[in-house]
Amino acid sequence: xxxxxxxxxxxxxxxxxxxxxxxxxxxxxxxxxxxxxxxxxxxxxxxxxxxxxxxxxxxxxxxxxxxxxxxxxxxxxxxxxxxxxxxxxxxxxxxxxxxxxxxxxxxxxxxxxxxxxxxxxxxxxxxxxxxxxxxxxxxxxxxxxxxxxxxxxxxxxxxxxxxxxxxxxxxxxxxxxx
Amino acid sequence: xxxxxxxxxxxxxxxxxxxxxxxxxxxxxxxxxxxxxxxxxxxxxxxxxxxxxxxxxxxxxxxxxxxxxxxxxxxxxxxxxxxxxxxxxxxxxxxxxxxxx
Numbered sequence: 001x002x003x004x005x006x007x008x009x010x011x012x013x014x015x016x017x018x019x020x021x022x023x024x025x026x027x028x029x030x031x032x033x034x035x036x037x038x039x040x041x042x043x044x045x046x047x048x049x050x051x052x053x054x055x056x057x058x059x060x061x062x063x064x065x066x067x068x069x070x071x072x073x074x075x076x077x078x079x080x081x082x083x084x085x086x087x088x089x090x091x092x093x094x095x096x097x098x099x100x101x102x103x104x105x106x107x108x109x110x111x112x113x114x115x116x117x118x119x120x121x122x123x124x125x126x127x128x129x130x131x132x133x134x135x136x137x138x139x140x141x142x143x144x145x146x147x148x149x150x151x152x153x154x155x156x157x158x159x160x161x162x163x164x165x166x167x168x169x170x171x172x173x174x175x176x177x178x
Numbered sequence: 179x180x181x182x183x184x185x186x187x188x189x190x191x192x193x194x195x196x197x198x199x200x201x202x203x204x205x206x207x208x209x210x211x212x213x214x215x216x217x218x219x220x221x222x223x224x225x226x227x228x229x230x231x232x233x234x235x236x237x238x239x240x241x242x243x244x245x246x247x248x249x250x251x252x253x254x255x256x257x258x259x260x261x262x263x264x265x266x267x268x269x270x271x272x273x274x275x276x277x278x279x
Contacts, residue, residue: 170260
């Protein structure tokens with residue numbers, strides 16, 4: 001019962017947030033907030049699926065990190081309001097036009113049909129096995145991370161360091177060579 | 179929840195919407211939002227199959243690394259966007275035509 005209600009709320013959040021990211025046109029900041037809504041919904045779906053550590057990580061990393069980074073980038077690049085560039089050509093940076101939306105719709109339709117056609121033959125519905133009442137995954141995940149997947153764990157730390165340094169180097173102000 | 183279909187449909191919906199965002203939007207930051215949606219859809223798929231097929235938590239590890247890579251990708255992508263805005267004073271994707279010669 002509780003799972004069904006939580007899943008329903010998560011599904012509503014995901015659907016509304018995703019459609020908001022696609023269709024909110026006047027302000028890119030609002031699209032970022034819609035993405036925030038969708039990510040909250042994904043965290044709720046993780047909670048329904050029994051992935052407690054992943055739900056917490058989703059909230060911390062995405063909602064607290066990535067979306068805030070997006071908002072900073074939006075604010076640093078002029079807020080996304082309709083404006084003109086230096087050639088006097090009017091730019092409406094937050095939106096596409098009718099043509100691009102039609103192209104996207106056709107693409108989405110074709111890919112949906114192809115995937116459904118392919119998947120209809122191989123899909124089988126697995127029923128949920130009855131899990132114990134509540135079982136935390138944190139301890140098992142920690143053990144797995146430092147035993148089976150320790151190489152990927154270390155490589156990801158190097159990746160994060162490289163991304164940090166690379167972002168700092170790329171985004172430095174123009175003219176500062178040091 | 180006793181069936182995996184609702185989660186798979188939700189994940190597929192997110193993937194398709196993310197694809198549509200990447201095609202339809204003309205703003206580079208909005209396209210990055212679409213990439214985030216696609217990555218989240220794939221992570222949700224991993225967790226769904228872990229819950230319903232086998233419970234050995236390897237899918238959770240994959241989702242964790244997807245989150246890590248998404249964070250790194252967002253940092254570098256937004257740095258590139260800010261650099262592009264410094265050079266071109268625009269974040270419209272049609273202005274990124276320098277390499278077309």
